[in-house]
Amino acid sequence: MDLGPYLLFASLEGLVHAAVLSLIALGLSLVFGVMRIVNVAHGEFFMLGAILAWWISGFVFGSPAIGFLLALIIAPLIAGVIAMSSDWLILKHLKYDPEATIIATIGILYIIQQAVLMTFGPDARPVEQPFNYRLDLYWFGFSAYKFFVVFSAIILLFSVWLVMAKTKFGLILRATQLDSETAQAFGIPISTVYSLVFGVGAAIAAVAAVLIVPIQQAHYLMGGEPLLLAFIVVIIGGLGSLRGTVAAAVLIGMSDGIISVFFSPNLAKIIATLFVVIVLLIKPNGLFGSEKT
Amino acid sequence: MLEVSNLSTYYSNIKILKDISFTVQRGEVLCLLGRNGAGKTTTLKSIMGLVDKVEGNINFNNERISKISAHLVPKKGIGYVPQGRRLFSELTVEENLEIGLLTRKNGEQTINKVLEMFPRLNERLKQVSGTLSGGEQQMLALARALCIEPTLLLLDEPTEGLQPSMISLIRKSVLELKKQGVAILLVEQRVEAILSIADKIIVIENGAIVFSSTAQKIKNNPKKLYRFIGV
Known part of the structure; x- marks a missing residue:
């Protein structure tokens, strides 16, 4: 294959990577933005989504699309409920102290990881693609399902933006993000808001996992790498900035995809990490972060 | 009381x-x-x-x-105007007032009454509150609290x-x-x-x-x- 088509192929792979990464990072950024806590367990909610997708699709016979659709609804719901329960049982009692919640979410990380290991075992689990169709792009064929992943991510990102910018719930979230104490003085129940945000953040990560699991397998240790990349994206984009998160996810996802195809995935991670250092030196609040964050 | x-x-x-x-x-x-x-x-x-x-x-x-x-x-x-105004600075004037209305059902009537009291805010409804002058910010802080009635x-x-x-x-x-x-x-x-x-x-x-x-x-x-x- 010539360089041009090869670059196009790498860019398309990068785009799929960027789409999934932007969803994972969006959940992380939402939680940090509103609650001001760093959720180290975020990658485990992603892993939980993937494992649950495999588990749910195993119950459904016939078309794999039905199992996939069920997983797309049920897995994020379960991940969201588990996250909300963790918030009520643990984080709320720590009064969302930034340092204490880091330790607590490390604890949640291990609890989820080991619970999945004990329940489903250590094997990697494949999930069938809901549809198998290859688009002929003249130089090479490309999975239509991967385009579906990109399209779904765009729809979800747009929906989150719409909720945040145009609804009363979004207004409540933005007010809580800006000043939680004053928000309470105007009738906003911030502990309920925090709980919902923690649940929604985990559910978005689980959606990303359900989307990607037909391309890569589900495994109890799969949460680590997306967490690292999501942190990189959120730091580069600016903590709590939706716009920044999407821009940085496209940047990191695309470069990761292209470098992985042309060179090696490890080199892609090294470059992404170096990029974080450079951004932090030049713009400590990230590319789109405000002074306060 | x-x-x-x-x-x-x-x-x-x-x-x-x-x-x-x-x-x-x-x-x-x-x-x-x-x-x-x-x-x-x-x-x-x-x-x-x-x-x-x-x-x-x-x-x-x-x-x-x-x-x-x-x-x-x-x-x-009970309405509250905090020290230093504590406006939601990245929200518009209108959005700040909407936050004030969260506890009220008859929002439109209340907001009209409040804007009658502070007509200058009416001209700046779409302006981001952090960009208002100090006096306008204080007006908004008071108006937001009054939205609670x-x-x-x-x-x-x-x-x-x-x-x-x-x-x-x-x-x-x-x-x-x-x-x-x-x-x-x-x-x-x-x-x-x-x-x-x-x-x-x-x-x-x-x-x-x-x-x-x-x-x-x-x-x-x-x-x-x-x-x-x-x-």
């Missing part, structure tokens, strides 16, 4: 307020005076439920509010850093609210700003009430008050 009795407030284990008691009636303006760090803001925050631990009683319309969650306090009809209004240094014309406007608004029967608890550092509008005056020092009197008595003999606030 508002009865605060033996109120003590703690941050961690440090006692900030020490057995404070006072009442505010309908249409009355009670002014809290005191130096920086005396406990004036903490008193207002205690009423709003925004502190970690309180002892004693805070009753509003014969209902105990000192044990309820902070987000339920405004639903009882409060029967008790807590004002924390509303004239701080404002030019005289704006101070006069805020003063007029307070007097208008007083006339409408709203009870007002006003924190101020400037004696001259409050003597013409206050009914009662309390001086707080190191978290305790050290002096209380009616505004009328102070007007007749201001030296008594000046001794406590070091003017």
Whole structure:
């Protein structure tokens, strides 16, 4: 294959990577933005989504699309409920102290990881693609399902933006993000808001996992790498900035995809990490972060 | 209307307020005076439920509010203008007012009434509140609190850093609210700003009430008050 088509192929792979990464990072950024806590367990909610997708699709016979659709609804719901329960049982009692919640979410990380290991075992689990169709792009064929992943991510990102910018719930979230104490003085129940945000953040990560699991397998240790990349994206984009998160996810996802195809995935991670250092030196609040964050 | 009795407030284990008691009636303006760090803001925050631990009683319309969650306090009809305005600075004027309306069902009617009181805000509804001038920001902070349709209004240094014309406007608004029967608890550092509008005056020092009197008595003999606030 010539360089041009090869670059196009790498860019398309990068785009799929960027789409999934932007969803994972969006959940992380939402939680940090509103609650001001760093959720180290975020990658485990992603892993939980993937494992649950495999588990749910195993119950459904016939078309794999039905199992996939069920997983797309049920897995994020379960991940969201588990996250909300963790918030009520643990984080709320720590009064969302930034340092204490880091330790607590490390604890949640291990609890989820080991619970999945004990329940489903250590094997990697494949999930069938809901549809198998290859688009002929003249130089090479490309999975239509991967385009579906990109399209779904765009729809979800747009929906989150719409909720945040145009609804009363979004207004409540933005007010809580800006000043939680004053928000309470105007009738906003911030502990309920925090709980919902923690649940929604985990559910978005689980959606990303359900989307990607037909391309890569589900495994109890799969949460680590997306967490690292999501942190990189959120730091580069600016903590709590939706716009920044999407821009940085496209940047990191695309470069990761292209470098992985042309060179090696490890080199892609090294470059992404170096990029974080450079951004932090030049713009400590990230590319789109405000002074306060 | 508002009865605060033996109120003590703690941050961690440090006692900030020490057995404070006072009442505010309908249409009355009670002014809290005191130096920086005396406990004036903490008193207002205690009423709003925004502190970690309180002892004693805070009753509003014969209902105990000192044990309820902070987000339920405004639903009882208590509006709050915090020190330094604390606007949601990245939200527009309109969005800030919408936040004020969260506890009210008849939003449109309320917002029209509030904007009639502050017509300048009407011209700036789509402007991001952080870009308003200091005086406009204070107007918005007051308007946002009025969206609650409060029967008790807590004002924390509303004239701080404002030019005289704006101070006069805020003063007029307070007097208008007083006339409408709203009870007002006003924190101020400037004696001259409050003597013409206050009914009662309390001086707080190191978290305790050290002096209380009616505004009328102070007007007749201001030296008594000046001794406590070091003017």
